[in-house]
Amino acid sequence: MDKILYQLKRRKRILVFCAPHVLKVDAKLHRLNDNARPYFSLTGEVWDFRHREDPSMCGCIHDVILEHFPDLQIIADLHLSDEDGVPMHAVENGWYWYGGTKWQFRDNVMLASHLRVPIDWAQEIPNGMSKDWFTKAMDAQRPRWKQEAEAAIELLKSGGIKCHSDR
Numbered sequence: 553m554d555k556i557l558y559q560l561k562r563r564k565r566i567l568v569f570c571a572p573h574v575l576k577v578d579a580k581l582h583r584l585n586d587n588a589r590p591y592f593s594l595t596g597e598v599w600d601f602r603h604r605e606d607p608s609m610c611g612c613i614h615d616v617i618l619e620h621f622p623d624l625q626i627i628a629d630l631h632l633s634d635e636d637g638v639p640m641h642a643v644e645n646g647w648y649w650y651g652g653t654k655w656q657f658r659d660n661v662m663l664a665s666h667l668r669v670p671i672d673w674a675q676e677i678p679n680g681m682s683k684d685w686f687t688k689a690m691d692a693q694r695p696r697w698k699q700e701a702e703a704a705i706e707l708l709k710s711g712g713i714k715c716h717s718d719r
Contacts (some may be wrong), residue, residue: 553679556582557590558708560627564620572601573608579619579627581635591640592630592704615651626704629668635692637701639666643690647683667693668700 559580566575576597583590596617597607609616614628619620632640639645645666651658653706667690 553592554582554584556580558705560708560711562621562711566598566620568598568608574599575616575620577621577624578638579708581644581705582719588660589634591632591634592627592701594624594627594631623678626707630700630704633697633701635701635705637697637699637704638694639668639697642667642693643683643687646690647686650677650681651679652683652686668697669693670689675716 556573557580559582561577561579562575562577564575564577566573569701575677576599577594578596579592579594581590581592594614595611596613598613598616600608614631618625619624630637634640646663647653648656649659649663649666658679660671660674667674677686681689682691682695
């Protein structure tokens with residue numbers, strides 16, 4: 553069961569290849585089923601006025617959403633992050649993109665994207681660090697992540713409705 557804490561929905565008429573469509577956007581902080589913590593989500597649907605059976609595109613269509621609603625950038629940045637702004641599996645996924653596993657070479661672009669840090673910050677992390685050091689570096693990001701989450705919650709509150717909370 554989906555327990556929505558905050559939700560913001562928007563609709564806008566748009567043109568796709570000169571044909572009229574409707575963009576439906578759903579931004580929220582919610583807890584899905586038995587997830588341990590609520591998380592941010594930004595998804596959308598684009599519906600063609602001529603064909604109403606299925607959307608033309610849907611899901612994590614952030615490029616389309618942000619083209620029409622740029623103020624939702626912070627929600628897009630926090631997509632799949634928990635209520636404190638911590639990215640999904642922050643240490644494990646970050647360690648993977650850092651190149652800390654045998655399956656992946658270091659990828660600073662993906663590392664910066666996952667941790668929501670500038671690329672130069674990711675590039676400055678020295679090679680050969682232990683996972684313990686990497687975990688401490690991630691923990692140092694938590695206050696910033698929390699501030700980002702608080703700003704996103706304020707945006708959801710200002711443009712949406714407060715839904716029931718399971719706390």
